[in-house]
Amino acid sequence: MLWIAVGLAVLSAVGLACGTHLQSLAVVSKSEGRLSLREFSRVLRSPRWMAGLALLGAGTVCNVLALSLAPVTVVQPIGVLGLVITTILHSRHVRIPINTHTWLAIALCIGGGTLFVLAAVRYTNPAxxxxxxxxxxxxxxxAAVVAVVSIGLLVLKDHQLSLFYLFAAGTLYGFVAVEVKVVTVQLHAGAGSWWQNVDLINVLGLLVAAVLGGWLVQSAYASGPPELxxxxxxxxxPMVGVLVGLTVLGEAATDFGWVAGITLAACGAVSITGVRLLSRYHPEVLTALAASRAPRTGELGIVPGSRRPVPQQPSED
Known part of the structure; x- marks a missing residue:
């Protein structure tokens, strides 16, 4: 069973990576840096986007099956393979070599994320x-997170939105996991019909977090490389889900202390440093930055705020 779970986890990573890659390509081809509702309606009709959605769904199913056959300590670290696969796929598509900083950032994300999951499993006791x-x-x-995200979407400038989309979407999906946990526990609590046990506010919160998080993910595709x-x-x-579980749901184990807290904080800092490096030194980000600073004349550039190369007008000298 263990090796079947490992195989399913690998398939899940492949499905999620390929689905992310395809959806990113579809969004980029239909948008100009900041996704609008009209552009997204065109994206939804894209066969490439629908294929990506199917792969993401298949990857999610494989992950659920893997978790049903093996401990999270086996399955969850395998999922970070998706980051490597996405990086390679996108690099080959845009024909930009992966630089040393990007590999370092990926290593920090994978290493910190894996250790965070392992430490979280060690020091948590699911409620x-x-x-x-x-x-x-x-x-x-x-509700506070949704309010902050809404304000951020209104006040932040285009060049500030790439990392904002990333962290906001990750935070909302973390709350999706928390709400799923809450609703699942409610379903198994007490007697009577399920609708008598489940708090509809939590169901509504789950739907709001999923929909808004999904929109932010699609917007992130338009504003940066899919690796981000x-x-x-x-x-x-996972960090948001674990932190809320520890501090709010009461999932901290009896031996959870300052050592556990420092361990989780250190692992989280390593992973977030990797994300930050990836957002600054990814070759596509550097190419776009160089093009935005270059003179308007030249052979080929990238419009600031857009990931698509466009030809520059030749000078009339």
Missing amino acids: LAITERATDVVTYLL VMAGLTVVD
């Missing part, structure tokens, strides 16, 4: 019962 007060706190926190999206979802998402 079998969640108090009403805890579910209320989750709702308040999610994959890094955000494999780093930020």
Whole structure:
């Protein structure tokens, strides 16, 4: 069973990576740096985007099956292979070699994320019962996150949005996992019909976080390389879920202390440093930055805020 789970986890990583790559290509081909609702309606009709959605769905199913056959300590670290696969696929597509800084950033993301998951499993004790007060706190926190994200979308400039999309989407998907946990516990609590046990506010929170997070992921595709999206979802998402579980849902093990806290904080810092490096030194980001600083005359450039190369007008000398 263990090796079947490992195989399913590998298939999940491949499916998620390929799905992310295809959806990113579809979004970039239909948008100009900042995705609008009209552009997204065109994206939804793209066969490439739909194929990516199918691969993401298949990858998710494989991951769920793998988790049902093996411990999270076996399955979860394998998922970070998706970041490597996405990087290679995108590099070959845009024909830009992967630089040393990018490999270092990926190594930090994978290493920090894997150690964070392993440490979290070691120091957490999944809650079998969640108090009403805890579910209320989750709702308040999610409402605050949605408010901050909404304000950020209104006030931030285009050049500031790439990392914002990444961290905001990862945070919201972390809350999706938390709400799924809460609703699952509610379904198994008490007697009577399921609708009598489940708090509809948590269901609504789950839907809002999933929809807004999904929109931010699509917007992130339009504003940066898909590796950044994959890094955000494999780093930020689990960290948010674990932190809320520890501090709100009461999942901290009895031996959780300052050593555990420092360990998780260090692993998180390593992963976030990797994401930051990836956002600054990815070859496509550097190419776009150089093109934005270059004179308007030349052979080929990239419009600031866009990931697509466009020909420059020749000078009339």
